[in-house]
Amino acid sequence: MSNARQKILARLRDAPRPDVTSIGKGAVESPVWDLDERIRRFTDRMTAVRAEVVETSPDTWMQALQAVCQRAGARNLLYSAASPFGEAISRQPPVAHPVTTGLESHKWKTTLFHEIDAALTTTLGGIAETGTLMLWPDMQEPRMMSLVPPVHIAILEAGKLFNTFSEAVAAMQWQDGMPTNALLISGPSKSADIEQTLAYGVHGPKELVVLLIRD
Numbered sequence: 001m002s003n004a005r006q007k008i009l010a011r012l013r014d015a016p017r018p019d020v021t022s023i024g025k026g027a028v029e030s031p032v033w034d035l036d037e038r039i040r041r042f043t044d045r046m047t048a049v050r051a052e053v054v055e056t057s058p059d060t061w062m063q064a065l066q067a068v069c070q071r072a073g074a075r076n077l078l079y080s081a082a083s084p085f086g087e088a089i090s091r092q093p094p095v096a097h098p099v100t101t102g103l104e105s106h107k108w109k110t111t112l113f114h115e116i117d118a119a120l121t122t123t124l125g126g127i128a129e130t131g132t133l134m135l136w137p138d139m140q141e142p143r144m145m146s147l148v149p150p151v152h153i154a155i156l157e158a159g160k161l162f163n164t165f166s167e168a169v170a171a172m173q174w175q176d177g178m179p180t181n182a183l184l185i186s187g188p189s190k191s192a193d194i195e196q197t198l199a200y201g202v203h204g205p206k207e208l209v210v211l212l213i214r215d
Contacts, residue, residue, distance in 0.1 A: 001077045001143060002088055005065075011026070011041045012135075020075040021126075029147070030163055030164045030167055031129065031163050031164065032168060033128060033163055035158060035161070035214075037128075038161045038162075038163060039055070039128075039161065039212065039214070040048075041128040041129065041131070041151060042126055042127070042128045042131050042161055042212075043131075044131070044142065045130060045131025045186070046131045046186075046208075046210060048131070048185065049131070049186060049187030049188070050187065050188060051187045051188060051208040051209070051210065052207075052208070052209045052210065053130075053209075053210045053212055054067075054068065054107035054209060054210065054211050054212065055212050055214060056211055056212065056214070057213060057214060057215065058213060058215055059191055061085070061155070061211055061213050062088060062092065062094065063206060064211055064213060065077075065094050065120070065153065066088075066094045066095045068098075068118075068151075068153055068209050068211070069094055069095050069096040069118060069153075070095050071115070072118060072150075072151045072209075073116035074118035074151060075097060075117050075119055076096050076097040076098070076099050076100065076115070076116060076117055076118070077089075077094060077096040077097070077098050077099065077117070077118050077119070077153075078099045078100075078112070078116045078118070078119040078120070078145060078149060079098060079099075079100060079101070079119070079120040079121075079143075080100065080101045080121075080122075080140040081100050082140040082141075083122045083140070083141075084136075085120070085122060085155055086100070089120075093162060096117070096118060099111070099116065099139060101141065101142070101145070112144060112145075112148050112149070113148060116149045117130075117149065117150060117151060118149055118150070118151035118152075118153060119145045119146065119148075119149040119151070119152055119153065120153045120154075120155065121135060121141050121145050121146050121152070121153075121154050121155070121157050122141065122154075123135055123154050123156045124136050124160070124172070124182075125156070125160035125161065125162055125168055125172070126156045126161040126162065126210075127162055127163075127164060127165050127168060127184075128161055128162065128163055128164075129163060129164045129165070130165070130186060130188055131187075132165070132184050132185065132186045133154050133156060133183075133184070133185040133186075133210065134168065134182065134183070134184060134198060135154075135177075135182070135183040135184075135185065136179040136181070136182055136183075137181050137183060138179075143181055143183065146183060146205070147205070148183065148205075149205060150207065151203055151206075151209065152185075152186070152205040152207070152208050152209070153209045153210075153211060154187075154208070154209070154210050154211070155211045155213060156210050156211070156212050156213065157213050157215075158212055158213060158214040158215070159215070161212075163192070165184075167185060185208065187208060188205050188207055188208040190204055
């Protein structure tokens, strides 16, 4: 075993080194779209995978949230009171009965998996090129909020809609501090594993609604 190992290592050492001088040259430049075009592309790509984008404003997002909850038949809405949007919900609850994330730990999973109809999360931003939401889950908005309830409602501020993922990473300086968990969401849960039949909600929410807040 020792001789075989030495032979393998020797071959690796003697192998020709790849030419890396051309790496990065000729790369396609990232597109630069104005806000209207970013919104159009993001919306087109989201709706293509059966997600919904609702354009709203800082003054009307609560009414839009109420309409989404009513249409989905949500009896309750899980949210975090730590965000500015959560604070507003605490002051003026939408039609669905609000449930904050401050549940007792021993009740959390049972409530989440068996009683919650919809959950509202904030987002770090969005990517116009691919129609993607970026989430950084934390203690206030844990990852399961966007992965378990049948309806996921995500708030995206239009000013945080980037052209590309690389632009978002550079603008937010991810190199200086990555989260322990980042979520990139490009539509509701779907799978065609069973008899090649496309089904939604198999591994997560069957509905994704983005409240796109444009100032």
